[in-house]
Amino acid sequence: MDAVGPLSSEGLVQLLTHTGEPVENETFSPYAAHLSADDLRAFWRDMTVLRAFDLEATSLQRQGELGLWVQSLGQEGAQIGSGHALREPDFVFPSYREHGVALTRDVDLVDVLKIFRGLQHGAWNPKDHGFHLYTLVIGSHALHATGYAMALDRDGLVASGDPDRDGAAVCYFGDGATSQGDVSEALTFASVYNAPVVFFVQNNQFAISEPATRQSKVPLADRGKGFGIPTVRVDGNDVIACHAVTQWAVRHARSGGGPVFIEAFTYRMGAHTTSDDPSRYRSKAQESYWAERDPISRLEAYLTNRGELSAEFRAEVEAEAKALCERARTAVRSWEREPLLTMFDDVYALPHATVEAERAWFERYEASFADGETAAEGKAH
Numbered sequence: 001m002d003a004v005g006p007l008s009s010e011g012l013v014q015l016l017t018h019t020g021e022p023v024e025n026e027t028f029s030p031y032a033a034h035l036s037a038d039d040l041r042a043f044w045r046d047m048t049v050l051r052a053f054d055l056e057a058t059s060l061q062r063q064g065e066l067g068l069w070v071q072s073l074g075q076e077g078a079q080i081g082s083g084h085a086l087r088e089p090d091f092v093f094p095s096y097r098e099h100g101v102a103l104t105r106d107v108d109l110v111d112v113l114k115i116f117r118g119l120q121h122g123a124w125n126p127k128d129h130g131f132h133l134y135t136l137v138i139g140s141h142a143l144h145a146t147g148y149a150m151a152l153d154r155d156g157l158v159a160s161g162d163p164d165r166d167g168a169a170v171c172y173f174g175d176g177a178t179s180q181g182d183v184s185e186a187l188t189f190a191s192v193y194n195a196p197v198v199f200f201v202q203n204n205q206f207a208i209s210e211p212a213t214r215q216s217k218v219p220l221a222d223r224g225k226g227f228g229i230p231t232v233r234v235d236g237n238d239v240i241a242c243h244a245v246t247q248w249a250v251r252h253a254r255s256g257g258g259p260v261f262i263e264a265f266t267y268r269m270g271a272h273t274t275s276d277d278p279s280r281y282r283s284k285a286q287e288s289y290w291a292e293r294d295p296i297s298r299l300e301a302y303l304t305n306r307g308e309l310s311a312e313f314r315a316e317v318e319a320e321a322k323a324l325c326e327r328a329r330t331a332v333r334s335w336e337r338e339p340l341l342t343m344f345d346d347v348y349a350l351p352h353a354t355v356e357a358e359r360a361w362f363e364r365y366e367a368s369f370a371d372g373e374t375a376a377e378g379k380a381h
Contacts, residue, residue: 006212015241018293020301031244047076052321074269077295081242089167093145105131139180145171149197159256168253176207187227196253204268224261236266237295
């Protein structure tokens with residue numbers, strides 16, 4: 001790590017060292033005190049299953065079954081830890097790499113692959129999961145999250161006096177998005193209107209191939225301070241610390257305390273996408289350094305040292321991961337492209353005259369090809 005700047009350890013909250021030794025933190029340890037051995041095994045299970053699925057999806061893309069895949073390899077701790085801190089009234093606005101958060105919101109990971117096979121723009125109902133569709137336009141959803149948070153407040157679903165009803169919006173994006181104008185605008189609105197939104201930045205150190213050091217001279221969390229928003233830097237490969245910090249942040253937001261900006265400092269162990277070659281812009285030494293800080297190995301060491309990770313449980317998780325990967329392979333290879341007209345089905349919740357007109361035009365357009373073929377066949381005869 002650098003001594004200062006966005007790649008430093010400056011102010012990082014950590015509750016487990018990279019070798020799995022527990023660390024006390026006066027402010028945030030209480031927010032992880034409720035975690036039982038079962039909870040921690042569930043974290044390990046989710047991270048392990050997610051990684052297996054991630055590698056399977058990468059293989060499917062290499063075999064030509066997917067057009068693209070965006071790996072979350074190495075970021076399992078940040079996503080599973082934070083995702084398990086959320087409740088039903090909360091609503092997540094992801095970018096396109098949040099497969100782990102999707103898992104914690106009960107989205108079927110196999111459905112996610114429909115997007116990357118080019119079959120659908122979104123493969124789940126956001127309302128059913130409190131999990132919005134993936135956003136590929138960098139940072140644009142920060143504004144959507146802030147607007148949703150303001151609506152929660154105006155609907156009386158923040159600091160209502162009944163904590164079970166209160167919710168917050170949680171917006172996930174990467175370090176590159178913090179350089180986008182949309183994010184700056186969202187931070188301004190969130191701060192001024194005291195919106196119950198948690199901005200969760202996964203600083204995986206590269207905006208595609210551009211290192212974070214070329215985006216900022218200070219830790220990314222400091223960008224929140226400029227807007228008057230409380231900020232926290234957390235070790236993104238420490239699943240327990242990510243859980244604790246997010247617990248604090250969402251409680252702060254739900255209770256009317258306003259927005260929070262979290263920077264989870266992590267490392268993208270894979271490529272940006274399957275169209276990328278990270279060996280062009282980072283070293284083997286750097287990859288080895290971060291491999292020793294693998295979020296799954298860290299929790300595994302902690303649980304093993306406590307005698308809380310039995311061989312039977314490992315075998316169960318391995319079988320679960322294998323079954324998920326097999327289901328993914330079978331499903332992807334069985335999918336066929338839906339009729340093109342289905343693209344008009346879910347544009348709006350209710351019938352819309354403009355969309356209906358566009359649908360009618362497209363039907364005529366498609367039919368014109370059929371007429372042409374019929375005419376050509378007639379001339380041939």
